[in-house]
Amino acid sequence: MASVTYDHATRIYPGTERPAVDQLNLQVEDGEFLVLVGPSGCGKSTSLRMLAGLEDVNGGHIYIGDRDVTDVQPKDRDIAMVFQNYALYPHMSVADNMGFALKIAGTPKAEIRQRVEEAAKILDLTEYLDRKPKALSGGQRQRVAMGRAIVRQPQVFLMDEPLSNLDAKLRVQTRTQIASLQRRLGVTTVYVTHDQTEALTMGDRIAVLKDGLLQQVGTPREMYDTPANTFVAGFIGSPAMNIGTFEVRDGKAIVGHAAVPLERHVLDQLTDADNGQVVVGFRPESLDIAHDDSQDAFQVKVNLVEELGSDAFVYGELQADGSAGDLHSGSSDQVIVRIDPREVPMKGDTIHVTIKQGQEHVFSPSTGARLSH
Amino acid sequence: MEQLKITSATPNSALLDLPWRRPLIEWPAEVLAALPRGISRHVVRFVRLDGRVLAVKEISEDVAFREYGMLRQLRKLEIPAVRPIGVVTGRTAEDGTPLEAALVTEHLAFSLPYRSVFSQWLRDETANRLIDALVVLIVRLHLAGFFWGDVSLSNTLFRRDAELFAAYLVDAETGALHRELTRGQREHDLEIARVNIIGELMDLAAGELLDSEIDEVAFGNSLVDRYHELWEALTGVEAFASDERWRVAARIERLNALGFDVGELDITTDIDGTTVRIQPQVVDAGHHSRRLAKLTGLDVQDNQARRLLNDLDSYQAATDRQEDDPQLVAHDWLQNVFQPTVRAVPRELRRKLEPAQLYHEVLEHRWYISEQAGHDVPMPEAVQSYVTNVLRYRPDEKAILGMAPEEEPQGPEADYFHYAASEPGDVD
Numbered sequence: 001m002a003s004v005t006y007d008h009a010t011r012i013y014p015g016t017e018r019p020a021v022d023q024l025n026l027q028v029e030d031g032e033f034l035v036l037v038g039p040s041g042c043g044k045s046t047s048l049r050m051l052a053g054l055e056d057v058n059g060g061h062i063y064i065g066d067r068d069v070t071d072v073q074p075k076d077r078d079i080a081m082v083f084q085n086y087a088l089y090p091h092m093s094v095a096d097n098m099g100f101a102l103k104i105a106g107t108p109k110a111e112i113r114q115r116v117e118e119a120a121k122i123l124d125l126t127e128y129l130d131r132k133p134k135a136l137s138g139g140q141r142q143r144v145a146m147g148r149a150i151v152r153q154p155q156v157f158l159m160d161e162p163l164s165n166l167d168a169k170l171r172v173q174t175r176t177q178i179a180s181l182q183r184r185l186g187v188t189t190v191y192v193t194h195d196q197t198e199a200l201t202m203g204d205r206i207a208v209l210k211d212g213l214l215q216q217v218g219t220p221r222e223m224y225d226t227p228a229n230t231f232v233a234g235f236i237g238s239p240a241m242n243i244g245t246f247e248v249r250d251g252k253a254i255v256g257h258a259a260v261p262l263e264r265h266v267l268d269q270l271t272d273a274d275n276g277q278v279v280v281g282f283r284p285e286s287l288d289i290a291h292d293d294s295q296d297a298f299q300v301k302v303n304l305v306e307e308l309g310s311d312a313f314v315y316g317e318l319q320a321d322g323s324a325g326d327l328h329s330g331s332s333d334q335v336i337v338r339i340d341p342r343e344v345p346m347k348g349d350t351i352h353v354t355i356k357q358g359q360e361h362v363f364s365p366s367t368g369a370r371l372s373h
Numbered sequence: 374m375e376q377l378k379i380t381s382a383t384p385n386s387a388l389l390d391l392p393w394r395r396p397l398i399e400w401p402a403e404v405l406a407a408l409p410r411g412i413s414r415h416v417v418r419f420v421r422l423d424g425r426v427l428a429v430k431e432i433s434e435d436v437a438f439r440e441y442g443m444l445r446q447l448r449k450l451e452i453p454a455v456r457p458i459g460v461v462t463g464r465t466a467e468d469g470t471p472l473e474a475a476l477v478t479e480h481l482a483f484s485l486p487y488r489s490v491f492s493q494w495l496r497d498e499t500a501n502r503l504i505d506a507l508v509v510l511i512v513r514l515h516l517a518g519f520f521w522g523d524v525s526l527s528n529t530l531f532r533r534d535a536e537l538f539a540a541y542l543v544d545a546e547t548g549a550l551h552r553e554l555t556r557g558q559r560e561h562d563l564e565i566a567r568v569n570i571i572g573e574l575m576d577l578a579a580g581e582l583l584d585s586e587i588d589e590v591a592f593g594n595s596l597v598d599r600y601h602e603l604w605e606a607l608t609g610v611e612a613f614a615s616d617e618r619w620r621v622a623a624r625i626e627r628l629n630a631l632g633f634d635v636g637e638l639d640i641t642t643d644i645d646g647t648t649v650r651i652q653p654q655v656v657d658a659g660h661h662s663r664r665l666a667k668l669t670g671l672d673v674q675d676n677q678a679r680r681l682l683n684d685l686d687s688y689q690a691a692t693d694r695q696e697d698d699p700q701l702v703a704h705d706w707l708q709n710v711f712q713p714t715v716r717a718v719p720r721e722l723r724r725k726l727e728p729a730q731l732y733h734e735v736l737e738h739r740w741y742i743s744e745q746a747g748h749d750v751p752m753p754e755a756v757q758s759y760v761t762n763v764l765r766y767r768p769d770e771k772a773i774l775g776m777a778p779e780e781e782p783q784g785p786e787a788d789y790f791h792y793a794a795s796e797p798g799d800v801d
Contacts, residue, residue: 013552014552014553015552052557052561053557053560053561054520054555054557054558054561055555055557055558056555056556056557073556073557073560074557074560074561074564075560075561075564087414087523087525087527087569087572089572089573089575089576089579090576090580091576091577091579091580091582092575092576092579093579096575096579100571100572100575101568101572103575104568104571104590104593164433164435164436166433167433167473
């Protein structure tokens with residue numbers, strides 16, 4: 001097993017000027033499950049394929065352990081692309097289906113059997129080893145595919161959107177299986193997805209990319225609690241964070257009818273380029289319903305209430321005397337507020353809310369960078 | 374409720390008659406032409422519609438549209454691949470449960486799944502020809518910038534192409550088109566191909582469907598070697614002294630012989646002009662089929678075309694018309710030789726093979742019986758002999774699909790397909 005290091009790794013596709021992956025610096029620890037996530041075109045798959053040896057590295061280096069693999073051919077990198085293809089052979093037993101790659105490589109029979117048995121134990125397939133794949137369920141067939149990669153005992157597992165062509169139910173099931181399996185095996189894993197929920201639930205750490213640039217890397221908790229910029233803030237979390245640009249007056253951000261106090265060190269970091277404004281973000285669960293007209297409460301007109309049993313969410317519009325700013329959540333232009341499911345307002349009502357102490361995220365409008373701690 | 378929607382470049386209202394409101398796995402036997410063999414990642418069924426056979430695959434909507442678009446692009450690039458018909462979305466069961474989208478492709482007529490070919494009397498020579506066909510397909514895909522991602526015999530269909538085979542891509546689900554492939558991408562595709570092919574052969578061996586003499590690993594490895602040879606022949610740089618210019622023409626001839634036309638050739642000389650380097654930049658497969666089509670309008674595969682062109686040459690020599698307009702000679706050959714030969718085969722047997730393949734086999738047979746007789750057997754006699762002694766015993770190859778819908782899809786399948794080798798020596 002080994003670590004993976006991207007050292008200023010850059011990929012520029014022929015005929016393009018902007019790098020698809022620009023000076024990526026990233027260290028994946030030995031045994032770690034790292035998820036590369038971002039919107040389509042962000043460079044996540046290209047980064048993975050650079051590690052796999054499928055994309056040329058036009059600048060910088062890639063290491064597996066201490067070994068520079070930048071110019072090493074894919075099959076000599078000691079990696080396994082999992083789930084790439086998992087046709088099962090009907091005449092071969094489950095054991096042979098798992099072990100045939102070792103047979104091709106000339107591994108002795110006894111060793112193949114031993115490795116297959118170990119993998120089968122981890123995958124709960126022991127009792128099926130001598131059966132034909134026809135006897136297996138869909139999920140078990142998936143596990144045989146994982147078994148094929150496991151018996152090879154590679155240094156690194158690579159997975160590129162492995163769940164994308166599964167149906168919704170099998171996707172959630174397999175997601176859990178992959179994550180727990182990876183923890184048991186302790187094989188360094190790099191996993192690509194466009195789905196931030198998948199990233200949050202599976203990764204030890206998450207690396208968010210956008211336009212070929214690494215935005216932030218950290219644990220799911222870090223990414224959620226302290227996003228490094230407005231992009232990460234808006235991308236991680238579901239429902240998405242409410243984010244808006246507001247005027248700064250007397251050291252406070254004017255959010256609708258409310259004035260949200262800003263900390264000294266935040267104000268100190270604002271520059272002329274910020275034009276007297278600031279970006280404030282707050283998650284749907286970071287709001288309290290205010291029953292009196294307190295000075296830091298703002299008003300939200302209710303458009304829709306979504307009740308989920310344990311939770312309820314208000315989708316609404318920020319009310320203001322003048323311009324209400326561009327407060328939005330994700331791709332919707334509504335404000336989302338998590339409320340007590342037992343005290344639900346009606347459509348058309350106006351609710352007063354305040355941001356919980358210390359739970360606002362403040363960013364620079366000019367650079368998008370985080371200003372608050 | 375969502376509306377059933379068919380996205381297709383060639384709309385056919387008969388598609389609407391299929392039972393889209395039922396999961397594919399439950400489609401009744403009466404609409405099915407056959408069930409597929411082997412274990413697929415998805416449910417696949419063959420249906421007969423307006424005299425054509427269509428393959429229907431249930432997959433998620435995104436993947437269906439992606440593969441549909443990919444297959445359309447491959448056709449524009451003139452890559453041999455199955456023809457995409459359309460994507461069916463908005464499917465719901467009678468009880469309102471949403472069903473997965475379906476990708477519909479046209480089954481390639483006269484194609485042979487590898488299991489049919491490999492599992493009967495497979496000799497090294499036949500296996501090599503299948504591997505060669507697959508190599509040509511992979512090289513063509515790579516030249517076009519297509520990374521297949523799941524190269525395997527199961528994802529390929531083979532068609533007879535004179536004494537050789539031509540390979541067609543069937544499954545583009547994992548594929549991606551790039552401007553140009555890196556060496557790493559090509560090598561990775563080859564490694565996938567190598568491992569998959571060995572696995573598929575081991576599977577046939579496990580099912581006792583493969584001659585035990587055959588070395589599966591050696592076959593997989595030979596694919597990689599042959600690929601590199603062809604890739605080098607097509608794209609390699611060749612350097613020679615400037616007084617050896619004939620080598621430019623020789624290179625082009627060599628590529629033509631491999632079935633490729635040179636669309637663009639880079640020629641550079643070093644500063645003092647003593648060394649010339651040439652490297653083909655654009656090569657297109659189908660050299661012979663293009664030539665034949667221009668002369669006769671016949672649209673056939675490349676080796677069949679090579680065979681017919683040779684026959685056309687002999688005709689021209691035999692009728693002493695070397696000075697005539699080639700197009701006129703070709704027209705007369707078509708009228709007086711090719712068509713009468715094909716028509717001399719009884720109609721009910723004619724559909725067993727493509728006309729060009731039929732003609733090729735008649736030529737082979739004629740050569741064989743002429744050698745036995747010690748003199749040239751006239752064509753009409755050769756056709757009669759071929760029909761009586763060979764074709765009658767051949768299976769109908771128009772649509773070899775898999776198991777009949779009423780067959781129980783259980784247990785190791787005894788392939789019903791009867792493979793008749795095309796070597797002249799094998800006919801008796």
